[in-house]
Amino acid sequence: MGDSEKRQLSASAGIILIILLLCTAHIALADGEEVITDINSTYTLVPEDGIVKVSKEITFYNNDSKTRYWRGYYSSFNHYLPDNALKIKAFDNEMPVVFSRTSEGYHVFHFNRKVWYDESYTFRIDYELETNKNTAVFSLSEYGQRTEVILEVPAGFDTYLSRDDYEVEERMHSSVYKFEKGQRWDRSCVVNSVKVSPRLTLKNTAILSERDVDVEIRYWEGEEAWAQGVMQTTLESLVLLEAKWGFAYPPGYNITITQANITETGGYGGYNQGSSGIWLLYTSNPGILIHELAHYWTRACDFDQLWMEEGYADLYTYLVLKEMEPEDGISRRDRFLGKYDTMKKEYDFPLSDWSTPASLDNFNEKQVDFGYKKAFTLTYTVYETIGMEQLQEMNRQFLIHPGNIDNVDYLMIANSVSGHDISFIEMYLYT
Ligand SMILES: [Zn+2]
Numbered sequence: 001m002g003d004s005e006k007r008q009l010s011a012s013a014g015i016i017l018i019i020l021l022l023c024t025a026h027i028a029l030a031d032g033e034e035v036i037t038d039i040n041s042t043y044t045l046v047p048e049d050g051i052v053k054v055s056k057e058i059t060f061y062n063n064d065s066k067t068r069y070w071r072g073y074y075s076s077f078n079h080y081l082p083d084n085a086l087k088i089k090a091f092d093n094e095m096p097v098v099f100s101r102t103s104e105g106y107h108v109f110h111f112n113r114k115v116w117y118d119e120s121y122t123f124r125i126d127y128e129l130e131t132n133k134n135t136a137v138f139s140l141s142e143y144g145q146r147t148e149v150i151l152e153v154p155a156g157f158d159t160y161l162s163r164d165d166y167e168v169e170e171r172m173h174s175s176v177y178k179f180e181k182g183q184r185w186d187r188s189c190v191v192n193s194v195k196v197s198p199r200l201t202l203k204n205t206a207i208l209s210e211r212d213v214d215v216e217i218r219y220w221e222g223e224e225a226w227a228q229g230v231m232q233t234t235l236e237s238l239v240l241l242e243a244k245w246g247f248a249y250p251p252g253y254n255i256t257i258t259q260a261n262i263t264e265t266g267g268y269g270g271y272n273q274g275s276s277g278i279w280l281l282y283t284s285n286p287g288i289l290i291h292e293l294a295h296y297w298t299r300a301c302d303f304d305q306l307w308m309e310e311g312y313a314d315l316y317t318y319l320v321l322k323e324m325e326p327e328d329g330i331s332r333r334d335r336f337l338g339k340y341d342t343m344k345k346e347y348d349f350p351l352s353d354w355s356t357p358a359s360l361d362n363f364n365e366k367q368v369d370f371g372y373k374k375a376f377t378l379t380y381t382v383y384e385t386i387g388m389e390q391l392q393e394m395n396r397q398f399l400i401h402p403g404n405i406d407n408v409d410y411l412m413i414a415n416s417v418s419g420h421d422i423s424f425i426e427m428y429l430y431t
Contacts, residue, residue: 133222246392250300311375
């Protein structure tokens, strides 16, 4: 008779057997009580395979006094793995560890032995995350109070992390980012890593109403599909932007779009630098690209106010996207309107006070986000109230107006064009 069978006998003799479900949240206990979990996670970017290798060594200590004197044991461990985790394997130093995924989304790992009071059990979880060859974006998804995280990226990659509570060690062939044990992991850390390499070029021409505009996409090797997608969206949306704004592509120069990393865009999804072109984050969606293209028209209007620049860019993003990808356009609109509604209690400010920071950091990120959502909600409400024809008539008034358009000019033009009640505009601007 083996050891574990004896225990089962004593359990069936009337002693309560405790098999606790360990949610990660339950591990938030002071040392010396109940259970302790040490996690050592390593993330290694392997660009030649297009993956990040993730390996977690988990040591589980049963300090739960309720399991003293053989009154119970622990035999499983729950852990959230990201939805995009591939090739998940778990094993201790002798054999594989059986696991399953629950309908709640977390994995249950079944230990190969019972962990009685004052014992520990160590096992490993390995998985992979997919990346591109020269660009990688992924999350460090971690939990627990005693978690050490190491990220290793090969030399030659420009890497940006969404948290800053780590230390970096530059080695001969790699950079190693280390989060010490004891850091908080109540939010994951997004990693953006891009191989610094010369850019290739894709060229085409947009046939527009007044002239042909050359479009040049500058992209990193291995990102051909990205470049093709950006080119197609650009050619299609320029035609729609002309139609929706009611006047032709305004600048005298051609368009260059450069695939950029997050340092180059200052934390934004894209950046329109006029004749120097658009810098577009390699993870950006078509909405962000259309927004940046729409800025060629907002610049022509010579808006004095940030809310006009961004509100109109996002209104036209919606109007164009709704034609190209109706579902995406509508869900983007609803997301923006919904966010304005939920954020306004905490972050509201008059749009006339809004100015833009040169770059985004965690501190001002929410305020900036709210500014965009409020500006969109205003311009969208203007469009819904006055309709497309009057919206375009306003645009043409902006163009011929001498000097830039400030809040007073805007209200004057809106009132002269529209016969509708648009007194709500002032509410957005001044309260
Ligand atoms: Zn913008």
